[in-house]
Structures are given as C-alpha cells and as structure tokens.
Amino acid sequence: MLADLVGKAMTPACRKRGFASVDIVTAWPDIVGERYGTRVLPDKLIWPRQPELSDPEKPPQPATLVVHTDGATAMMLSHDSAQVIERINTFYGWAAIGRIKILQKPVRTKQAEQPKPLRSLTEREEEKLDKSLEGVENDRLREALKKLGAQVIAKGTDEAA
Template sequence: MTAAKANPARRPNGARAIADLVGKAMTPACKKRGFASVDIIASWADIVGERYGTRVQPDRLIWPRQPELTDPDRPPQPATLVVHTDGATALLLSHDSAQVIERINTFYGWAAIGRIKILQRPVLVKQPEPSKSLRALTRSEEQRLEERLEGVENDRLRQALKKLGAQVIARGAGEPA
C-alpha cells in the first residue's frame, strides 16, 4: 500500500495540505485555552456575524467542575466564554449576548456556552483586503457576450449573467461557453 493510500491527507509526492499541519499545530494551544479544537476560532466571524466577527476575539472557555455524574447521558454544564473587545463593542455585545450564545451553541450542536464574560481590551481589527479592480472588456468581448445572452428573455437574469460573464472574461478565466 502506498503512502497516499495509507493517509489520504498525504499527497503522492509526499507533500501535505497546509490546513492539516496548521490545525494539528494549533490544537494543543486551543486545548490549553479550553477549546476542544480550532473550529470556533477559525469560524468565529461566520458564527457571530459581521458586527462582532472582527471586533470581538474569543480568548478561552472556562468549564465548571463536574461532580460525579450519576447519569452518563446527561450533558456537561455549559461553559463561560471569555472574549476581548473594546468598550463600545462590549456594550453592544452585552445586549446581544443571548443571541451570540445561541449562535455559538448552534455551531456546536448543543448548549456548550452558558454565558459570555467580556474583557475590555484592545482587539487588533483585521481590515479586509481591497478587491482588485477588473479590466474593461474590449468591444469584441462585449459583442460576444451579448450574442451569447440573446436567448435570455428575463431582463434581470440577462443582466446578472452579463455581469458574471464580464467578470469571468476580465479575470482571464476564459471566454464564455
């Protein structure tokens, strides 16, 4: 059996996907902070939404001590999520904490978080990269695109397809089929 068949993450030339290496390297650091995996940190912006995705940073989970459970099917007590944010965002987050907790618990699939503890500390706000402007289409490219869209009767659909086709052509991903 070859190395590629034995380990699907390994590629035939012996290279490994960077995501596999980073995830394994970060997992011990996350476990020290109470996170079972890097999933919540990696998906933070998607979980909490645009408002808090860049302005609030998860720090750690504090799990309560679990007494000897008589019922092993009973889930553990929910944890406290400690986050960092600035003063203004802390005020907003304190009002929206129930909704944020619900989103996080939906991500986990069970009531993992019971409350959020907010620490007011500066958070490095990551600025999104500006999108590159696309080149203008040549007259012949525009004509070919219009010819391909002649059979589309719905105006909104035609405009959407025209916009998509122009972006595909401008990025050099090929001509419309």
C-alpha cells in the first residue's frame, strides 16, 4: 500500500530523469546484484533524439544510463558494464540501455538490516517437527529440513509469548 503511494509520487520525478517509471530505481539492487546494488545509484537515462519521420516498427535507439558511484567501484563497474547492461536490458525486456556513463561522487551506502534473532521452539513444536520428518531417511536432508522448519515455525507463530 505504502509502496503504491510512494511509487505514484516518485513517478513524475523519475520521468523528468528519463525513467519511464520508478521500477528500475526500486528494483536496482535486484537488477545489478549485491556487488553494485548499494554502491552504485542510477541517476538518469539519456535518450537519443529520434527523427520525427522514424519508422514506428523500428525500436528506439538505446539510452545512456547515468550512474553515480565512488572511484574504486567506478573502475569495477567500467569493467563489468557489459554484464550490467545485459542485466538491465533483461529487466526491461528489450535493449533499452546501450551504454553506462559513470559519474564519480560519494554514494551513501545503506546498512543492511540485521535480522531479529528467532525465538526458541517449544517442546510441543519440536516434537511436532520431529514427527513430520520421521519419514526422511537421509540424515543431511532431515537436518536441513529441521533447521528450515524451525525457522518457519519460529517466524510464523509466537507460541512462547
């Protein structure tokens, strides 16, 4: 709900910067991955001028994506730019980006949120989980499923409280 309201408010600002919508800005970390997700910020898209009599069947020329990052990351990004362009174009579903222009300036990185520690399972929950895994013969698989099950149970309900 809040994302819809924020998205509607941000869309006009994004359009001024050449983005058709807020999608690339909000999905940026997922698109470019962990390495560049918080250290590189998309600033704007620069679309080339299209001739007025251009063929409507022909897709538009790819844009230049302007990004901000620090000096060290800029060097890594310039090396990986083809891969990043490919990931962005996969997100859009067509060759929207042709090149990346890197502007060096400090980027405030977001601190990753530390997950809350999970509560311990009650004896009843432990017994129920063990009983549900009785048919699993592979020890490693059973332990992995038990660990996953304990996390799901601990996050899903709060019987201990």
